[in-house]
Amino acid sequence: MAVFHNIDNLPSFNNAVLTIGTFDGVHQGHRVILKEVVVHAAKVGGESVLITFDPHPRKLLFPDQPLGIITPLEEKERLLHEAGIAHIIVVPFTQEFAHLSAREYVEEFLVGKFKPHSIVIGYDHHFGHDRKGNIDMLKEYAPVYNYQMIEIPAQLIEAAAVSSTRIRNAIKEGRVEDAAHMLARDYSLKGTVVHGNKLGRTIGYPTANLQLLDNEQIMPAIGVYAIRARYKGVLYGAMMSIGYNPTVTDKKEVRIEANLFDFDMDIYGDELEIIFVKRLRNEQKFDSLEALVEQIHQDKRDTLEVLGAQ
């Protein structure tokens, strides 16, 4: 198992079975491809090699569009290894790399650096400057450079009825259960616990305020969620508010905060992982703090019911 970030200093792989893509989310559709790579590598006595890009190509190509990624790189690397991929190549996605013509990309990059035994690719994969390269081109070069092409057909990928875009939309709309279904795991975020307004403890609900480790990661819709929170390897039932806290402030700043059950520790500065389970309700502006607290009691009951039912 290894991750390589420097493409100018790669080892030579033995019968590399390659796949290429951003694999944001490492979702059910991606897993169809990953499985083929791992199984095929075992069959031909080769090594599974996955090429991915950082930052996400869309960030370089469309810098004005907010990106929103599902899996930060470190998490993606962990999930890919879990899926059985032996070697991960993280290509720094620079202007120079983006400008390689499709031919240069195949000849100098794929063949030059990896001498692949096989390339496993989805039917709709594009590459090279202006995305001009496609699967037909990889097929044409196959006999020239002596690699085998394995195309993952549309039906197989579409049967999974999953795409990174659909997952992004589900998360943005707060449909975290739909996202979990497509990801085959719960959506999660990591953050550092920062100081808030110190009001939480006075109303009986201290809330760890989070600053996300990866600002590019997608935030679920404003609202209240049943979650699990992982602190130093231990999972706690918890509830989360993502919102502006209109009951207590007029500031237009989004706060991400979690109240952990059966927990009483000072965790400022520490890392907390949030695992989304279900969106419970919209954020509301209450007439009084008492009314907010009444509702938070109810949120806790609802959360315990949701978590207990799992």
Ligand SMILES: Cc1cc2nc3c(=O)[nH]c(=O)nc-3n(C[C@H](O)[C@H](O)[C@H](O)COP(=O)(O)O)c2cc1C
């Ligand atoms: C489960 C939960 C639900 C919440 N719902 C709301 C809400 O609907 N409206 C609101 O103004 N604030 C809501 N809050 C946020 C509280 O206003 C906030 O936690 C409180 O002001 C303490 O903030 P502090 O951590 O900055 O001290 C919610 C908090 C939690 C934990």
Ligand SMILES: Nc1ncnc2c1ncn2[C@@H]1O[C@H](COP(=O)(O)OP(=O)(O)O)[C@@H](O)[C@H]1O
């Ligand atoms: N059950 C708990 N859930 C969340 N945070 C807790 C809990 N118990 C203690 N804490 C601590 O209390 C802090 C939150 O208290 P709070 O009064 O809301 O302050 P702040 O406004 O700075 O977030 C957390 O950052 C954490 O260090």
